Amino acid sequence: MKYPPVNAKFIVMKVIILGCATSTGVPIVGCTCPVCTSGNPKNNRTRCSLFVHAEGKNILIDTSTDLRFQALRHGITTLDAVLYTHSHADHTHGIDELRVYNFMNGKVIPCFGDTRTIGNLRKNFGYIFDSTVSAGGKPKLIMNTVSGDFEADGVKVTPLPIFHADWTILGYRIGGMAYLTDCSGIPDETMEKLTGLDLLIISALRYRPHPAHFNVEQAVEAAKKLKPGLTVLTHMGHEIDYDELSAELPEGITPAYDGMEILLEEPGA
Numbered sequence: 001m002k003y004p005p006v007n008a009k010f011i012v013m014k015v016i017i018l019g020c021a022t023s024t025g026v027p028i029v030g031c032t033c034p035v036c037t038s039g040n041p042k043n044n045r046t047r048c049s050l051f052v053h054a055e056g057k058n059i060l061i062d063t064s065t066d067l068r069f070q071a072l073r074h075g076i077t078t079l080d081a082v083l084y085t086h087s088h089a090d091h092t093h094g095i096d097e098l099r100v101y102n103f104m105n106g107k108v109i110p111c112f113g114d115t116r117t118i119g120n121l122r123k124n125f126g127y128i129f130d131s132t133v134s135a136g137g138k139p140k141l142i143m144n145t146v147s148g149d150f151e152a153d154g155v156k157v158t159p160l161p162i163f164h165a166d167w168t169i170l171g172y173r174i175g176g177m178a179y180l181t182d183c184s185g186i187p188d189e190t191m192e193k194l195t196g197l198d199l200l201i202i203s204a205l206r207y208r209p210h211p212a213h214f215n216v217e218q219a220v221e222a223a224k225k226l227k228p229g230l231t232v233l234t235h236m237g238h239e240i241d242y243d244e245l246s247a248e249l250p251e252g253i254t255p256a257y258d259g260m261e262i263l264l265e266e267p268g269a
Contacts, residue, residue: 013264014053018070020234020256021045023090042242042257067094081152084113086169087120098139165212197228203235
């Protein structure tokens with residue numbers, strides 16, 4: 001299903017939810033709960049990442065553990081830039097898959113993140129950045145540390161500092177879309193950068209509170225304050241059943257599912 005209906009004069013952005021699960025994925029290995037054994041494909045969730053096509057460019061947010069599968073499923077054959085929210089494993093451990101894009105596209109990929117994230121990527125994946133030769137090749141990346149607005153291969157991006165427990169990580173705004181995963185709080189200065197959104201994608205781990213993530217109630221509360229055209233809940237665990245959550249959410253808020261595609265229209269179209 002596409003949100004909003006395709007009746008616009010001009011589509012300015014396409015967004016694909018590549019994965020909307022928490023770090024374990026759903027189903028969880030060995031779990032026999034109702035969601036993990038559900039026959040509903042919308043309860044099958046790979047690890048969180050987002051694909052954005054804007055201004056003719058393909059931008060990936062996070063290289064999830066499941067990136068290869070996600071790219072094959074959606075036919076993503078070119079990448080122009082990668083934005084990193086933070087350096088946890090489920091958001092970064094697909095980084096080696098980027099080398100295929102070097103081979104296919106014939107260019108180095110610019111990657112962006114804050115100081116801590118870029119430093120951790122260099123440490124955690126040292127083989128990429130050292131001078132050793134890898135027989136199978138290794139990703140060719142240009143790492144860029146960001147603090148304020150920047151351009152990712154010509155596309156304007158606004159980094160959005162958010163809280164992930166006691167860690168400040170980044171969400172991102174591109175045009176009328178904002179992506180806030182692994183969010184446990186939004187600073188006032190970031191709230192000011194989230195006005196006038198067409199689309200807010202925000203994490204909602206489970207129903208019960210969690211120290212490092214919004215739960216459903218907190219995510220809905222944030223959406224009500226920000227009043228975007230559409231809110232999509234992501235980074236969901238196996239406590240959340242897609243149909244049950246869909247039935248109880250307010251109008252304008254919906255759970256994500258893997259492969260969900262959102263088309264943003266030209267303003268006023």
